[in-house]
Amino acid sequence: MEYLHTMVRVADLDRALAFYVDAFGLEEVRRIENEKGRFTLVFLAAPGDVDRAKSEKSPMVELTYNWDPEEYSGGRNFGHLAYQVEDIYAFCEKLKNAGITINRPPRDGHMAFVRSPDGISIEILQKGPAKPQQEPWASMENTGTW
Numbered sequence: 338m339e340y341l342h343t344m345v346r347v348a349d350l351d352r353a354l355a356f357y358v359d360a361f362g363l364e365e366v367r368r369i370e371n372e373k374g375r376f377t378l379v380f381l382a383a384p385g386d387v388d389r390a391k392s393e394k395s396p397m398v399e400l401t402y403n404w405d406p407e408e409y410s411g412g413r414n415f416g417h418l419a420y421q422v423e424d425i426y427a428f429c430e431k432l433k434n435a436g437i438t439i440n441r442p443p444r445d446g447h448m449a450f451v452r453s454p455d456g457i458s459i460e461i462l463q464k465g466p467a468k469p470q471q472e473p474w475a476s477m478e479n480t481g482t483w
């Protein structure tokens with residue numbers, strides 16, 4: 338058995354791709370437009386997973402965009418998507434500069450949380466040992482929930 342993907346529904350595909358691809362840095366691996374079902378699927382992989390995702394299977398996020406508007410209530414039972422990064426401070430700085438709120442700042446040099454435009458919580462973890470604490474992150478407060 339292999340883990341393939343996690344599917345999340347998005348209310349606005351362009352807004353979701355601006356977040357996941359332009360700001361967060363995931364790459365589109367494939368897209369399925371289903372005229373009959375009136376929906377679009379977009380599979381996204383982290384840059385380090387793209388080749389594996391293209392050639393075989395690799396953990397991906399599957400965005401589902403239903404062409405006919407639907408209400409998506411944020412089920413608390415869904416926790417988060419998680420990614421590890423080389424430099425959590427630089428990654429969070431990039432997100433912050435793209436206008437994304439860092440709901441749980443990386444005060445400890447190890448873990449941060451943001452939310453997608455549809456309210457999906459995303460955990461960002463420092464690859465390897467935690468980085469030494471540094472300002473302004475060390476004294477930043479949490480913003481909202483994650």
Ligand SMILES: C[C@@H](O)C(=O)SC[C@H](NC(=O)CC[C@H](N)C(=O)O)C(=O)NCC(=O)O
Pocket residue numbers: 344346374376378399401403
């Ligand atoms: C391609 C494969 O990975 C899929 O996930 S297709 C599963 C299929 N998706 C849809 O029909 C998308 C549109 C639908 N209106 C929806 O919002 O899901 C499906 O069976 N989805 C049902 C589900 O609960 O995932």
Ligand code: NI
Pocket residue numbers: 342344399
């Ligand atoms: Ni799927």
